[in-house]
Amino acid sequence: MEALLCTRIGDPTIPISEASPIAVSTSHPVPEINSLTAVRVRICATSLNYANYLQILGKYQEKPPLPFIPGSDYSGIVEAVGGGVSRFKVGDRVCSFASLGSFAELIVVDQSELFLVPDGCDLVAAGALPVAFGTSHVALVHRAQLKPGQVLLVLGAAGGVGLSAVQIGKVCGAVVIAVARGAEKVEFLKSLGVDHVVNLSQESVLESVKKFLKSRNLKGVNVLYDPVGGKLMKESMKLLKWGAHILVIGFASGEVPVIPANIALVKNWTIHGLYWGSYKIHSPSVLEDSLNELLSWLARGLISINISHRYSLSEANLAFSAIKERKVIGKVMIVFEETSTRRSKL
Numbered sequence: 001m002e003a004l005l006c007t008r009i010g011d012p013t014i015p016i017s018e019a020s021p022i023a024v025s026t027s028h029p030v031p032e033i034n035s036l037t038a039v040r041v042r043i044c045a046t047s048l049n050y051a052n053y054l055q056i057l058g059k060y061q062e063k064p065p066l067p068f069i070p071g072s073d074y075s076g077i078v079e080a081v082g083g084g085v086s087r088f089k090v091g092d093r094v095c096s097f098a099s100l101g102s103f104a105e106l107i108v109v110d111q112s113e114l115f116l117v118p119d120g121c122d123l124v125a126a127g128a129l130p131v132a133f134g135t136s137h138v139a140l141v142h143r144a145q146l147k148p149g150q151v152l153l154v155l156g157a158a159g160g161v162g163l164s165a166v167q168i169g170k171v172c173g174a175v176v177i178a179v180a181r182g183a184e185k186v187e188f189l190k191s192l193g194v195d196h197v198v199n200l201s202q203e204s205v206l207e208s209v210k211k212f213l214k215s216r217n218l219k220g221v222n223v224l225y226d227p228v229g230g231k232l233m234k235e236s237m238k239l240l241k242w243g244a245h246i247l248v249i250g251f252a253s254g255e256v257p258v259i260p261a262n263i264a265l266v267k268n269w270t271i272h273g274l275y276w277g278s279y280k281i282h283s284p285s286v287l288e289d290s291l292n293e294l295l296s297w298l299a300r301g302l303i304s305i306n307i308s309h310r311y312s313l314s315e316a317n318l319a320f321s322a323i324k325e326r327k328v329i330g331k332v333m334i335v336f337e338e339t340s341t342r343r344s345k346l
């Protein structure tokens, strides 16, 4: 089968060649059904997350031994099942996430890890749902318990997790403020009905949000969703209300922010460190309920997945470049079929 291998640590955006840390194998062994409850899925689409990029660069918290097949969330069709599989049959449309291995034509997992994709949901879109929307749903609904009318401030709002947070915020009835850089991202966020968008290429988060809050007679931000960190996070903290929740999601800026404990004390802030993938080990039912709710929202059209870039496996370096160059609005996908005709580039 075809699979992308990371053979050494390095920059995956350079053209795939001898010098590249990634290589496409066309003869990788097909994974065997290895238990009674195992399921083999033919992957239709797999999403790129910032973490996949960091992992090949050697900058992610989980460092698998080399060589490895990167990849996390995916969708596909059940191709074969073990003798004890009761929940799925050949031909079912499924999605899931793995710690590694989805940048390949086939993957074998236990039936307990798979989710049925409801009728009417686009299968490629379902492959982008688990990590990005799963992270934001657990963060906003389970951890911060976002309420209707509360003010949600989303940094990196046009990125993978950011755009999902914006949409989940709207579903929860929050007043959503989105922060992004550049006219194209801003226009897209406005088209989603976001209450206010800060264009970082033209204005500062502090001034823009203060002006908006004043115009709505609002006193401050209740929930800060932060996948960016750095200076932007530091500025945004000045907008938080008494009793606010800070969701520490990631550090796309490359800088881990410092949250002063004395200010957290005086202002009664709750700081949530959130590592979504670890729920699979420590609290799997939260994660399972969350993904089932998200799939039902997707089927009902309450959320949608914007895929700004699609590539084939052999174009994986271009997919990583789209992430590195901050071109993505929503998600970038590796699609195992129709990639040449359906690919769109910004």
Ligand SMILES: NC(=O)c1ccc[n+]([C@@H]2O[C@H](COP(=O)([O-])OP(=O)(O)OC[C@H]3O[C@@H](n4cnc5c(N)ncnc54)[C@H](OP(=O)(O)O)[C@@H]3O)[C@@H](O)[C@H]2O)c1
Pocket (backbone or CB within 6 Å): 048, 049, 050, 051, 131, 132, 135, 156, 157, 158, 159, 160, 161, 162, 179, 180, 181, 182, 185, 200, 227, 228, 248, 249, 250, 251, 252, 253, 254, 274, 275, 276, 277, 323, 324, 326, 328, 330
């Ligand atoms: N905690 C968890 O469980 C979890 C789960 C998923 C993701 N994450 C983390 O969340 C972060 C975002 O992931 P993602 O998949 O949403 O990434 P993404 O799609 O690439 O989005 C990142 C966004 O961050 C903004 N950004 C600001 N400074 C940046 C910089 N120096 N370089 C790149 N982007 C920058 C960009 O927006 P502008 O260009 O508009 O500024 C971009 O849209 C990553 O750190 C990732 O590891 C954490």
